[in-house]
Amino acid sequence: xxxxxxxxxxxxxxxxxxxxxxxxxxxxxxxxxxxxxxxxxxxxxxxxxxxxxxxxxxxxxxxxxxxxxxxxxxxxxxxxxxxxxxxxxxxxxxxxxxxxxxxxxxxxxxxxxxxxxxxxxxxxxxxxxxxxxxxxxxxxxxxxxxxxxxxxxxxxxxxxxxxxxxxxxxxxxxxxxxxxxxxx
Numbered sequence: 001x002x003x004x005x006x007x008x009x010x011x012x013x014x015x016x017x018x019x020x021x022x023x024x025x026x027x028x029x030x031x032x033x034x035x036x037x038x039x040x041x042x043x044x045x046x047x048x049x050x051x052x053x054x055x056x057x058x059x060x061x062x063x064x065x066x067x068x069x070x071x072x073x074x075x076x077x078x079x080x081x082x083x084x085x086x087x088x089x090x091x092x093x094x095x096x097x098x099x100x101x102x103x104x105x106x107x108x109x110x111x112x113x114x115x116x117x118x119x120x121x122x123x124x125x126x127x128x129x130x131x132x133x134x135x136x137x138x139x140x141x142x143x144x145x146x147x148x149x150x151x152x153x154x155x156x157x158x159x160x161x162x163x164x165x166x167x168x169x170x171x172x173x174x175x176x177x178x179x180x181x182x183x184x
Contacts, residue, residue: 008079013053016043017067018083020058020154024181026084042101043082061152062132065094084175086134106135107176109183114170119143125170128160135173145171157182 009015018035022028027037035056047054057078059067064081087097108127110116116125122145129136131149139147148169150156161182163169172179 008052009077010055012051013055014043014047014050014080015055015057015078017059017064017078017081018056019061019152021152021156023084023157023175023178025177026175038102039082039084058154061130065091068095084178088134105176106138106173107179109164109172109174109179110170111164111167116171119145122171126168127171127173128163128169129173130156130160135175139173 018027018039020029020035023037025037027035027039030036040054040056043054061083064083064085067078068076068081081095085091085097087100091097108116108119108122114125116122119142122142124144124146126146126148127139127142128148128150129139131151133152136147136149139145148163150160150163153159157174157178160169160172160174164172174182
């Protein structure tokens, strides 16, 4: 029987693809460079159970799935993606997912002066969201809303919040948990 650690790129380690951008309470970085939040805590628990040491790698989200494509012999330096990922048919063509460890709804955040109570009221409004995410895809379902994708830099959430405050976008779509923290 093959040991669990031989299934990783580097024996004894789990090389994890993630992003350093602030997605509290799911994941964020301390000023000292330590990853904290629900997902890192869960990754640490799984690694402890498997006898592995987690090693985090900050990659742009658009590279998450392409970086896991293996050739024979295995050439990717990464084992898994562990960062706020929805399971979609497109992503399932690239990788095998575990069972979901969370169920998260999307939400729309607007300025207090922008009275919005339904997606229909976003007609003609600029809705910012993370590029290449399931959130920005949802904007396409809002009649005549204008999707404004933001690249997945480490500062993407603060950039989108600043754009919302400045009136460069009218609304912001993201995971409900992330926006609840940002709204405060």
